[in-house]
Amino acid sequence: MTPFSSLSAPAIPLGKANVDTDLIIPSRFLKTVTRKGLGKGAFAALREDPANPIDSGLARGAEILIAGDNFGCGSSREHAPWALLDLGIRVVIAPSFADIFAGNSFKNGLLLVALPEDQVARLMEVAAEGHAIGVDLEAQVVTTPYQDRFPFPIDPFQKSCLLEGIDEISLTGELEPAIAAHEARLDADMPWLRNAAHRA
Template sequence: MEAISRVTGRAIPFGAKNVDTDIIIPAKWLKTTTREGLGEGAFEAIRAAPDNVFDDPAYKGSPILIAGDNFGCGSSREHAAWALLDLGVRAVIAPSYSDIFSGNAVKNGILPIVLPQAAVNRLLEVAREGHEIDIDLETQSVTTPFQDRFSFDIDPFRKHCLMGGLDEIALTLERQEAITQYESRRSAAQSWLTAGTQI
């Protein structure tokens, strides 16, 4: 997982409320055995309409998505986070999220930022005007070129994981020395468990 400390760039001014995971990535895309290419199916129903924000060249490659309340509700599909990553999104700003989506986002290296609706409205305005937004995870702040500054809260463990690029496997490997010592002690004390096995 790629570490995040800062995300700067244009933001996709989406803003829609109650966007479920089936809108983020439709079920027909869940048959894939790889994460690559899911960005093509991201927001497919919305992208079917002409002049949609996701296919606007002005926002191509934007690393930030600004969404509405209750983003990522619906099913628990992790593919929603994978699709956003494949689309190039590294941070989402919204007033609230589904708990499962928020967890999946962090586990895949996407920063879900919760801000009040008034702050989200201001950032939508800045994004629509074509200005960049800066997110600093270390200071837990979102700023604009117009001296707007919005602070956000984040669970310290989630912050540690995102800044260190630590998924669940990497977190386990951080304890590799302790695990190895435990296994050595266990093998010595209970040799009958591994008798006759070759490692």
């Protein structure tokens, strides 16, 4: 997982509420066996309109998506954060997020920032003007060139994992010495358990 500390980048002012995972990445794009390329199918229904915010000139180089309430609702497909990351999005800012989407996003290194609706509306205005928005995970604050400073909450464990780029596999790997010591103790104390599964 790529570590995240801070960025300053253009943002896509999507603004829609109740954006579900099928809108983020329609099921017809889920036949791939790799995460790469999913960004091409991200928001396919919206992108049929040439004036969509995803492909506008203001969104060029965008690493932030600003959305409405209940972002990521619908199915539990992990492809949704994969598609956003492949699109270049590192941060989604919204008033609230669906629980399963939030869990999938954290496990894949996509930072979700929950802010009050009035602050999200302010960021929408700034993004629509083409200005970069700053997100500092260490300080837990979102900033704009107009000196807006919006603090945001985040679980300390999730913050630490995102800052260090540690996923579940990495966390398990850190326990390898303890696991090896446990296995060695089992071999010494209960040698009859070795290969017991093969005898069953």
